[in-house]
Amino acid sequence: xxxxxxxxxxxxxxxxxxxxxxxxxxxxxxxxxxxxxxxxxxxxxxxxxxxxxxxxxxxxxxxxxxxxxxxxxxxxxxxxxxxxxxxxxxxxxxxxxxxxxxxxxxxxxxxxxxxxxxxxxxxxxxxxxxxxxxxxxxxxxxxxxxxxxxxxxxxxxxxxxxxxxxxxxxxxxxxxxxxxxxxxxxxxxxxxxxxxxxxxxxxxxxxxxxxxxxxxxxxxxxxxxxxxxxxxxxxxxxxxxxxxxxxxxxxxxxxxxxxxxxxxxxxxxxxxxxxxxxxxxxxxxxxxxxxxxxxxxxxxxxxxxxxxxxxxxxxxxxxxxxxxxxxxxxxxxxxxxxxxxxxxxxxxxxxxxxxxxxxxxxxxxxxxxxxxxxxxxxxxxxxxxxxxxxxxxxxxxxxxxxxxxxxxxxxxxxxxxxxxxxxxxxxxxxxxxxxxxxxxxxxxxxx
Amino acid sequence: xxxxxxxxxxxxxxxxxxxxxxxxxxxxxxxxxxxxxxxxxxxxxxxxxxxxxxxxxxxxxxxxxxxxxxxxxxxxxxxxxxxxxxxxxxxxxxxxxxxxxxxxxxxxxxxxxxxxxxxxxxxxxxxxxxxxxxxxxxxxxxxxxxxxxxxxxxxxxxxxxxxxxxxxxxxxxxxxxxxxxxxxxxxxxxxxxxxxxxxxxxxxxxxxxxxxxxxxxxxxxxxxxxxxxxxxxxxxxxxxxxxxxxxxxxxxxxxxxxxxxxxxxxxxxxxxxxxxxxxxxxxxxxxxxxxxxxxxx
Numbered sequence: 001x002x003x004x005x006x007x008x009x010x011x012x013x014x015x016x017x018x019x020x021x022x023x024x025x026x027x028x029x030x031x032x033x034x035x036x037x038x039x040x041x042x043x044x045x046x047x048x049x050x051x052x053x054x055x056x057x058x059x060x061x062x063x064x065x066x067x068x069x070x071x072x073x074x075x076x077x078x079x080x081x082x083x084x085x086x087x088x089x090x091x092x093x094x095x096x097x098x099x100x101x102x103x104x105x106x107x108x109x110x111x112x113x114x115x116x117x118x119x120x121x122x123x124x125x126x127x128x129x130x131x132x133x134x135x136x137x138x139x140x141x142x143x144x145x146x147x148x149x150x151x152x153x154x155x156x157x158x159x160x161x162x163x164x165x166x167x168x169x170x171x172x173x174x175x176x177x178x179x180x181x182x183x184x185x186x187x188x189x190x191x192x193x194x195x196x197x198x199x200x201x202x203x204x205x206x207x208x209x210x211x212x213x214x215x216x217x218x219x220x221x222x223x224x225x226x227x228x229x230x231x232x233x234x235x236x237x238x239x240x241x242x243x244x245x246x247x248x249x250x251x252x253x254x255x256x257x258x259x260x261x262x263x264x265x266x267x268x269x270x271x272x273x274x275x276x277x278x279x280x281x282x283x284x285x286x287x288x289x290x291x292x293x294x295x296x297x298x299x300x301x302x303x304x305x306x307x308x309x310x311x312x313x314x315x316x317x318x319x320x321x322x323x324x325x326x327x328x329x330x331x332x333x334x335x336x337x338x339x340x341x342x343x344x345x346x347x348x349x350x351x352x353x354x355x356x357x358x359x360x361x362x363x364x365x366x367x368x369x370x371x372x373x374x375x376x377x378x379x380x381x382x383x384x385x386x387x388x389x390x391x392x393x394x395x396x397x398x399x400x401x402x403x404x405x406x407x408x409x410x411x412x413x414x415x416x417x418x419x420x421x422x423x424x425x426x427x428x429x430x431x432x433x434x435x436x437x438x439x440x441x442x443x444x445x446x447x
Numbered sequence: 448x449x450x451x452x453x454x455x456x457x458x459x460x461x462x463x464x465x466x467x468x469x470x471x472x473x474x475x476x477x478x479x480x481x482x483x484x485x486x487x488x489x490x491x492x493x494x495x496x497x498x499x500x501x502x503x504x505x506x507x508x509x510x511x512x513x514x515x516x517x518x519x520x521x522x523x524x525x526x527x528x529x530x531x532x533x534x535x536x537x538x539x540x541x542x543x544x545x546x547x548x549x550x551x552x553x554x555x556x557x558x559x560x561x562x563x564x565x566x567x568x569x570x571x572x573x574x575x576x577x578x579x580x581x582x583x584x585x586x587x588x589x590x591x592x593x594x595x596x597x598x599x600x601x602x603x604x605x606x607x608x609x610x611x612x613x614x615x616x617x618x619x620x621x622x623x624x625x626x627x628x629x630x631x632x633x634x635x636x637x638x639x640x641x642x643x644x645x646x647x648x649x650x651x652x653x654x655x656x657x658x659x660x661x662x663x664x665x666x667x668x669x670x671x672x673x674x675x676x677x678x679x680x681x682x683x684x685x686x687x688x689x690x691x692x693x694x695x696x697x698x699x700x701x702x703x704x705x706x707x708x709x710x711x712x713x714x715x716x717x718x719x720x721x722x723x724x725x726x727x728x729x730x731x732x733x734x735x736x737x738x739x740x741x742x743x744x
Binding site: 033392 | 466483484493614615621631649678716720722
């Protein structure tokens with residue numbers, strides 16, 4: 001797209017209006033026809049409303065009485081509104097920098113490979129879908145339940161690999177022989193020695209909670225030089241003796257059994273078989289205690305509350321960065337491509353290493369492009385609305401509030417205070433002007 | 448390369464990379480390829496998540512994650528989509544979105560082209576100042592217009608109408624469109640225009656027969672941007688509509704009971720983003736081109 005400003009300023013024109021005194025219509029009628037529609041639209045929908053809103057902001061909620069700067073005062077004193085301003089402040093501090101940086105990293109990575117189109121498309125694609133649709137997508141991703149929310153599911157996978165959830169949720173000893181509870185483990189009161197068999201009976205386990213694959217419990221044979229035992233569900237419907245392993249009582253598989261020495265520290269650990277039996281082999285002579293380890297009762301991962309008041313801001317920001325990284329990457333990649341290769345080669349020949357070349361030559365040359373991206377993001381972030389209203393559930397809207405959302409909620413979302421809403425709009429306008437002015441001035445310089 | 452330079456001067460210098468160097472280069476490239484592949488997949492996951500959620504059987508939603516679909520294809524069903532198309536609110540909203548987006552694209556581009564031509568090639572006093580003012584209007588955020596237009600539309604009976612929304616989008620699309628098109632039109636060779644004028648063609652004729660066809664690349668770029676912008680809009684439609692709902696608003700009103708409605712929201716959301724995606728893939732080149740031209744909306 002050729003943009004030749006010089007020619008523009010030097011007045012490219014059709015024939016100048018003829019010298020004779022034709023009527024105004026004859027001279028400028030055509031121009032009027034071309035310009036009128038646009039000017040009408042702009043005046044009615046932009047110019048007039050701007051002036052009207054400014055005026056409206058000085059009046060009260062239904063427009064009847066003049067209240068001066070009261071609305072603006074409310075802007076900073078009201079909790080909800082102040083949170084919105086503070087949040088926007090955080091947004092402009094964090095998001096444009098991240099988006100620019102990520103775009104830079106991606107662009108640099110891309111430069112080193114060929115067939116980059118697939119990657120470019122994948123990263124750029126979120127820009128095509130609306131910020132609202134992106135919001136819906138991430139609302140799904142952030143569901144707390146690891147069975148639904150992708151993010152928590154990912155974390156659960158890692159967490160389960162490190163601390164797998166236990167097979168039981170709760171249990172109590174069936175007799176005095178066992179002491180303790182799920183928190184610290186259940187330990188056999190009596191010490192045991194190699195060659196003996198330990199029996200750990202548990203109760204208060206619902207039938208549905210018995211781990212899969214459980215079989216009839218058996219008392220194992222003693223092992224010379226080792227310790228064997230059984231962990232079973234000591235519960236016989238309709239009677240039975242607690243502490244005695246009876247027919248119909250199931251062993252508990254997957255239970256973590258610890259062997260502890262006299263001092264209480266763990267010496268060995270194993271898991272029970274489907275029939276509840278376990279064995280420790282090659283045990284040094286001495287006295288030990290057998291215990292059911294607390295890992296048996298490890299609760300399954302409940303999920304991080306991404307949509308809760310504490311994390312909602314970063315959650316939305318992440319989603320936003322996901323959308324805009326593509327824009328940043330594409331623009332910066334174009335800037336990178338425009339850097340003349342000889343400059344870089346010359347530096348390398350002079351002995352500069354890659355990092356120096358990058359820092360001293362590439363980055364400074366990229367500065368204009370990086371600025372474009374950064375400032376563009378600043379402007380958009382100031383006005384952010386769609387993605388916030390899509391991701392934040394109603395209960396945390398106050399915590400996630402931003403200026404654009406606050407304006408809408410105040411004017412149309414129930415509060416219906418047009419005066420205050422107008423003030424918020426004007427405030428947003430005042431914030432945006434300086435940033436856009438910088439941008440437009442840069443355009444004028446380039447154009 | 449230096450190794451090759453050491454070769455005797457009599458023989459032609461054959462630059463062949465020693466195998467060792469090739470291996471090093473491969474090794475230093477592979478991690479980059481791996482990282483890029485990983486990042487690319489990572490970026491696709493959210494959208495894929497939505498798609499697979501939308502094909503989950505409603506009874507499964509809430510108990511199992513969408514990734515289970517990959518291993519148990521039997522749980523995938525397009526019933527959700529069938530339900531959507533039976534849902535009148537959703538189907539109507541798709542049409543509404545189409546009308547609003549088409550109107551909100553064609554009208555501003557047409558009006559902007561007229562004005563852009565005037566700013567580029569017609570002489571009148573104060574032309575450049577007026578152009579600056581028009582471009583400066585880019586600064587005004589939509590929020591500034593919401594309240595007054597709300598009242599205005601209520602008085603004029605334009606509230607809750609497709610026309611009202613189209614007109615609003617047109618107005619706010621103008622500053623950027625005029626800016627872009629005027630800069631493009633200026634690049635048209637003066638001789639072409641002069642020749643046409645000498646031949647006695649009226650300005651309107653020049654506009655339709657010469658300028659518009661020549662301006663097609665810029666107009667196409669602009670059209671895609673504007674179409675996507677209007678299609679994806681939520682704020683304007685939310686403010687000026689109630690029963691007239693484009694698909695964004697339709698989904699939004701379902702989101703109050705998000706967990707209960709996933710089997711409705713997921714497919715609807717996917718449909719609403721499928722159109723822009725198709726447009727995007729079909730017109731990738733123009734999209735990126737337009738971006739690099741410095742789009743600030």
